Amino acid sequence: MLTKEQKMKLYTNLVRVRKLDEIMVKGVLSGKVCGHWSSQKGQEAVGVGATTFLRKDDYIFFCHRGHGITTVIPKGISPRAFIAEHFSKNSGACQGMGCLHVADMEYGAPGLSGSLGGDFVLAAGMGIAAKMRAKGQVVVCIQGDGTYGRGTFHEAALMAANWKLPIVWGVENNQYMVFTPTSDIFPKENMADLAFGYGMPGVVVDGQDVVAVFEAFQTAIERARAGEGPSLIECKTYRIEPHTYGMVDKRCAGLRSPEEIEPWVKKDPVNLFQERLLKEGVLTQADVDRIDREAIEEMEEAERFATESPAPDPQILKQVLYWK
Amino acid sequence: MREVRFIQAINEALLEEMKRDETVFIFGECVRGGTFPHTNGLFEKFGKDRVLDTSISENAIAGAAVGAALAGYRPIAELMFSDFFLIAGDEICNKAAKWRFTHGMKLKMPIVYMASTGGYIRSDSEHSQSVESLIMHTPGLRIAIPTTPYDAKGLLKTAIRDDDPVVYLYHKLLLTKKGEIPDEEYTIPFGLADVKKEGKDVTVVAVGFMVDLSLGVANKLQERGISVEVIDPRTLEPFDIDTIVTSVKKTKRVVIVDEDTLRCGVTGEIGMQIMEKAFDYLDAPIQRVAAANCPIPAGWYLEEHVLPQPPDIAAAILKVLGKDMDISDMKKEKVGFDAVKAFGDLGITKVKQN
Structure with missing residues (x-):
């Protein structure tokens, strides 16, 4: 059971991530964000539920959507470093070299594969290292549904299961792969079924319910820390935004209908958890307002910091490629 | 048409x-x-x-x-x-x-x-x-x-x-x-380079998007009395070395431009083929323009320091000609912003940037 403080922390992280998303959208519109922004709005409960209570020395891999917003922020990377990286400033998490590829090994976040699904095999290697080090570290690797089409998952899943590596595979199933519905490319209802061929637990969980996500991951994380090997958790959610912010919103060759999106907007994970906590008496309306205000202040300050930071010095190009 | x-x-x-x-x-x-x-x-x-x-x-x-x-x-x-x-x-x-x-x-x-x-x-x-x-x-x-x-x-x-x-x-x-x-059906055979611009002072062999950058530079140099021939191989395998050699025999000077990295990039291969087939006609060492031996950085500020830029092409042309000239009007290719606009034109994105 979660304590009151833990529930407050989960809720606060949901709100922080939502406010950061809003700042990123503004950054795209003002031309400060370099490249694109793939909003994870409506899917925050997955990453926040899975990573808020990880140890600092645990490792995380995150899906392309949100560029890690729902995992690296709960894990401890600062919104300043996140936004500054997207503005390609030298104060960014990767000194302005990575843009949407936010990383900081101090928080166990090594980066994001440019080719989707490239992270699975790296997670297997971090699992090998975590097992060798024997300090109880785990690897939480949350990837989008589309990436599970890559052979890399199957190769990594086999290795992890065979060697009982401390890894939790997460599917953030938002039902879309750019314009292609996942149901068009995956023949079964549940991607969690992929687990059984590798002899690991496969669980389906409501991805809009942050507590349900937390509990499913907690069970798998404890199992991994105990040396019993990997698990696969499929979180059912839905992409309410287009593939990238402002992009034409297609389904196959046509357009996606608002009627399809509407029911999922009502299942907003932040609102759902807020209602529940108000009902349980964990939060008062005054708490809700304060958490909102503090999150907005935090993100606006981070945005100002990023805007005012200098661009990277081109001399860095001579230093970054090799260690010496 | x-x-x-x-x-x-x-x-x-x-x-x-x-x-x-x-x-x-x-x-x-x-x-x-x-x-x-x-x-x-x-x-x-x-x-x-x-x-x-x-x-x-x-x-x-x-x-x-x-x-x-x-x-x-x-x-x-x-x-x-x-x-x-x-x-x-x-x-x-x-x-x-x-x-x-x-x-x-x-x-x-x-x-x-x-x-x-x-x-x-x-x-x-x-x-x-x-x-x-x-x-x-x-x-x-x-x-x-x-x-x-x-x-x-x-x-x-x-x-x-x-x-x-x-x-x-x-x-x-x-x-x-x-x-x-054309309105009627046509195909283009492989292994046939296309002279995108005729010139007599220097041959620029450019690959892919570098053809456009090179043509831009060539047109600016034309106004200053330098006549640049720009050749687009169109296919690299099969590769039409003959068209290039014919051009080199005329101009005696070559610059090769490619967007891939300089090290082991196609500029080296093309340059060596020219050396093997037309060395005796060259009046100056071949010049190459290509990307720095470095991954391409993300973000607003650093890409232009890695990928070939119009001033780099102009400088290489002047070097192979042994000339000194002010090229400060040749700007770097800051096209990230325009790409967003272009994708908007194509209906890929609706985002408007300020």
Whole structure:
């Protein structure tokens, strides 16, 4: 059971991530964000539920959507470093070299594969290292549904299961792969079924319910820390935004209908958890307002910091490629 | 003749060839919806059996193309970004490229591997690469890199009809480029370079998008009395060295421009072929312009320090001519902003940037 403080922390992280998303959208519109922004709005409960209570020395891999917003922020990377990286400033998490590829090994976040699904095999290697080090570290690797089409998952899943590596595979199933519905490319209802061929637990969980996500991951994380090997958790959610912010919103060759999106907007994970906590008496309306205000202040300050930071010095190009 | 965009030219070639030959089909990630909309309209016209959306499975896309080709079809495998050829290296470079050779020349391999290529879009190191040197390096693969709508259509039709595996690369920044194409059917043979601009003082051999940058520089230098000939090889395998040698015999000076890295990039190969065939005609050492030996950084500020820029091309031309001239008016290619606008024109994005 979660304590009151833990529930407050989960809720606060949901709100922080939502406010950061809003700042990123503004950054795209003002031309400060370099490249694109793939909003994870409506899917925050997955990453926040899975990573808020990880140890600092645990490792995380995150899906392309949100560029890690729902995992690296709960894990401890600062919104300043996140936004500054997207503005390609030298104060960014990767000194302005990575843009949407936010990383900081101090928080166990090594980066994001440019080719989707490239992270699975790296997670297997971090699992090998975590097992060798024997300090109880785990690897939480949350990837989008589309990436599970890559052979890399199957190769990594086999290795992890065979060697009982401390890894939790997460599917953030938002039902879309750019314009292609996942149901068009995956023949079964549940991607969690992929687990059984590798002899690991496969669980389906409501991805809009942050507590349900937390509990499913907690069970798998404890199992991994105990040396019993990997698990696969499929979180059912839905992409309410287009593939990238402002992009034409297609389904196959046509357009996606608002009627399809509407029911999922009502299942907003932040609102759902807020209602529940108000009902349980964990939060008062005054708490809700304060958490909102503090999150907005935090993100606006981070945005100002990023805007005012200098661009990277081109001399860095001579230093970054090799260690010496 | 009529004016079309580069992307329409690709689209027309796909439509015409799929109509002409029902063994031609296209598959890849989001080809129905078209992340680059050159596949628009194909699904409506040819249906789900010939226009197939795949999972994110580059190995399966590239490998299934080999299997379908072996079984008598003419697959077009769309890989979206040429960076992802590295994922499917075994299927493209070992299977598609080598199986005809390995299995006694009895197998046809009529595959087109299509993908966008190149940078200047301020994306990142895994979405901005130019891989032509890797492909040109691999015996068994053909490679076509069009730079005009006319070439895009004619080369793609040839690629689809070719019985060998062809890598066909379209540069992201060329997709909105306009140009004239004839109303009647045409194809462009492989291995035939095109002189995009005639000149007498120096030969610039430019690959892909570098043709456009080089033409821009050549036009500016023309005003200052320097006559630059710009040659677009159009295909790197087969490679038309003869057209280049003919030009070198006239100009005696060569600059080679490519967007791939300098080290082991195609500029080195092309330069050496010129040395072997036309050394006696050269009045100065060959100059090369290519990307720095460095991954392409993401973000607003650093890409221009890695990828070739118009001032670099101008400086190389002046150097090979032994001239000194003020070229401060030649600007770097800050095109990230324009790319967003271009994608807006193509209907890929609706975002307006201030």
